[in-house]
Amino acid sequence: MELFFTNAINTNQSEAEFDSFESQHILKTMRKSEGNSVHFTDGKGKLFQGRITETKPILRVHYKIVNQVPWPPPSHSILGIGFIRPSRLDYMIEKTTELGINKFYFYASRYTNYFTDNTSRWDKITRQAIKQSNRLYLPEITISPDFSNFLEAVSGVKHKFLADQTASKPLADVLNSLRKKSDEDIVFIIGPEGGFDENEIKLAQYHNFLPVSFSENRLRTETAAISAASYINLIRN
Template identity: 40%
Template sequence: MELFFANPENIQADEIILDDFERKHALNVLRKSPGEPLAVTDGVGNLFRTTIISEKPQVRLKINGREHHPLPRPKIILAVGFIRPNRLEFILEKGTELGVSAFYLIQTVYANYASGNTGRWQKILRQAMKQSLQYYLPQVQVFASLHDFLTSSEFCTLRLAAIDRNHPLLLDVLNEQFNAKPESVCLAIGPEGGFNPEEVDLFQEYGFHAVSLGKSRLRTETAALSGISIIRQFIH
């Protein structure tokens, strides 16, 4: 199935209008034409079964049916210190494909970067959502410090921070904590250089379990995807 995306504001009671990016993909890449079916999501859990009714000046779709898919539980949240833009974008893309619901990007002590192209991030998230046939577009939030992030993380039921090899393995902590399935799981990954001692203390103060991802020293993007993959084992 080829999945398309439509902003909720472009969805009416019985009709959808595709934006320019999706229109080009449908007409120029896939060579779709009036009368053909399209599957469309709004990024908030809804799947629409539609038929193309016109292609000029806009691609208009008739809604034939709709399904709502609840957000998978537990919700997976990935908090990561800023790293090089291309590596951060890799995390956004692959993390979305692995089912991450929200990305929290943090300016930590050892982070060498503090911003990015948010418009490009949204395109990456959208494409990854469609590629993996998911119906929820992940959220992205930026925090100016670890303290700012931690004071906003009350919603997260199970809190995990990858610190170093001297702490319990993530696998073991999940085995202990998943006796009662949490509503949400937050995994925090440091930038190159990891977290400094004061940040580690802050994590503990706010109820995060310090965990290890194994003996090897991993790049931030490798650590993030490794941790998310381990968490997925316990969800599914």
């Protein structure tokens, strides 16, 4: 199934419109035309199936709902990530969204050297990634003004981990116990390239984050983030 995305949905008339970015994908790349059937999601748990009724000046589809999963999602898979080089951040968003991350927090901390607010670009990336992986949830992205603000925001999450190369607890030891709690919220913090300040680690521990090591080897921020998403995906499946 080829999945498309729009949030311009008129529920009264069972009609949906697609923006130019999406129309391009549907008409040019996938070579659909008037009368053709398409599947699409609103990124909020609904799967629609419909028929293209118009392609100009705007792509319109008359639809019915064919599947619906709970919104908000029953469990949150969350990454908290220090800002990194924008191209690396983009790639990380794509890969981890495919793997099922549905909530991101990007924070600035003592040793972050970058700051970017590419919300509209990130929106395109997450849209493409949920379509690619046939997911019905568009991730939420929040920019946290600082590290402690981010820690407060996720204080209610049940399982909290901080990726730390120097931690004595290997992640493999905790993953098993998590598998039995596969419907509970999980958050992983991944540090920025420059690492954490000692006080930042203490603050995270005070907020009940457990430092775990993924590897004895130094991983780039986005590599650790994709690994964390892979591990959460393992628990969820």
